[in-house]
Amino acid sequence: METIHQSTRKVIVNKGKKFLTSNVHYMLNSKAIEMPIKYYEAPDIKKQVDQLAAECEFFHVVPQFVYCVRSRGSKARRTIARIHGLGKLWQGVLNMPPAYTIEVISEIYDKMSPEDKEKTLVHELMHIPGGFGGGFRPHKGYVERKMVDEVYAKLKKARAERKSKLPL
Numbered sequence: 001m002e003t004i005h006q007s008t009r010k011v012i013v014n015k016g017k018k019f020l021t022s023n024v025h026y027m028l029n030s031k032a033i034e035m036p037i038k039y040y041e042a043p044d045i046k047k048q049v050d051q052l053a054a055e056c057e058f059f060h061v062v063p064q065f066v067y068c069v070r071s072r073g074s075k076a077r078r079t080i081a082r083i084h085g086l087g088k089l090w091q092g093v094l095n096m097p098p099a100y101t102i103e104v105i106s107e108i109y110d111k112m113s114p115e116d117k118e119k120t121l122v123h124e125l126m127h128i129p130g131g132f133g134g135g136f137r138p139h140k141g142y143v144e145r146k147m148v149d150e151v152y153a154k155l156k157k158a159r160a161e162r163k164s165k166l167p168l
């Protein structure tokens, strides 16, 4: 009777250990793979985006309908930021005007230099087409690295000129 009991316990203990081990693994895995993405308000990004759109003279961009969020827990490891648009179908069914949301991926974006941050936001803004209709301009021909660099260089030049004109 005692032997049976002991062996039963052993099995339970073994099972328990096994269960615990696999449970820990599961939790580690689920943390890495299934951690849900969370979005946070990003007034700092919004302020910068509005300023950059004005400085770059993107007059087609309607600041009122450009939202900004910061996300954490994205599975995308090489994405710094992305832009989302309220497409035509959603505008129709929700009876809403076109709108865009620029999302920065906190884990990557927040570690970047101020200049790279600005370039990233300019890049996202350049995806917004002239009609501000909720769709996107593709990378090819519109948002290539050299094009972003050009816009950014122009912006920096304008900043430097403004600064030199400031009264001492």
Ligand SMILES: [Zn+2]
Pocket (backbone or CB within 6 Å): 123, 124, 127, 139, 143
């Ligand atoms: Zn892009």
